[in-house]
Amino acid sequence: MTASHAYSIAERDAVYRVIRERRDMRHFVAGEVPEELLQRLLHAAHDGPSVGLMQPWRFIRIRKPQLREQIHQLVEEERQVTAAALGERADEFMRLKVQGVLECAELLVAALPDGREAHVFGRRTLPEMDLASLACAIQNLWLAARAEGLGMGWVSLFDPQALAALLKLPEGAKPVAVLCLGPVAEFYSQPMLVQEQWAKERPLSDLLYVDHWGAQE
């Protein structure tokens, strides 16, 4: 027998609670994120795992109102193009609120850095592991924000090249997330896209196989 490394029941409950109650938020209210709190959240992201310890996350905090307006505009443009690509669901899509860039208290852009080709460890056959690491860091930030009572939304409706140019990213770097963060009136009780009847969730049992694809116990 080895010692149990399990947390107390109360701690485990808190971990499962935050995982269950995290939401991808698009609706924000006025307010601020105290500087110390923002730093805690960013440190939670920075505690994320990374392939070969490459730490492939860069966070750009958007403070200039003009930049925020330009990012909002980029998202609006992609929203129109995505609607067209969706065809018969275009009108329905256009009724969804897909961003809170102008309303959220803090706006962050998360990007993959340049020079990633130097990192071979764990990426020779799966170079996209850098994005996987960055996504894990963002999930940490998301969960910590929920525990702090703040909403966060990950917006991916933008042209990455246009956003890279706007924020002066070097060649080889790539923005992958516009993160809206801040106080919310309330958290959705279900994912917003379920509430708005855009999509239905599939149960875990449909997505879990044994030994071979599609095989179930």
Add this chain to the structure above:
Amino acid sequence: MTASHAYSIAERDAVYRVIRERRDMRHFVAGEVPEELLQRLLHAAHDGPSVGLMQPWRFIRIRKPQLREQIHQLVEEERQVTAAALGERADEFMRLKVQGVLECAELLVAALPDGREAHVFGRRTLPEMDLASLACAIQNLWLAARAEGLGMGWVSLFDPQALAALLKLPEGAKPVAVLCLGPVAEFYSQPMLVQEQWAKERPLSDLLYVDHWGAQE
């Protein structure tokens, strides 16, 4: 003023604790993961965010000892090729323990499903958002496992085509993670690659900019 949605201090502490203490584990000890506990962990993954609610995660639980042996072998093969690609650090790399496939109590493979091209929402310009969603799900699983006292390691050293063939994935589906899960003697106090002096961590302050790449306050 809106109502505070913040969790209690004890709950917040538990969330930050698990984020801080999660480790990418490569060393496992004998033992089992009770069925009910495994299901809780998988449900935590399934509570992850997903772009356009596409839920692009499939988990394959490996039960056949022969399959486990074959996956171990695939990782061993890629380990050799990666070592060669690393050049002058090859010997150092070969001394690292990079997998616990044979020792861990439970072995899971996480994969992206086929048919992803149908999902345009949030992916028109960033198709890799499906992997980002899957990575967030895996981070949930990782954190929940840590809270339960179980270690997990994400192994990405394998040829995805060979693993896809072994597990009979359909065309268009892609395995991205071999997840080793189970009891551990102890959790690393720092990331194993830091302990083994493979790499040093950079501080958050190096990776945080304001308004433009490289600009700091």
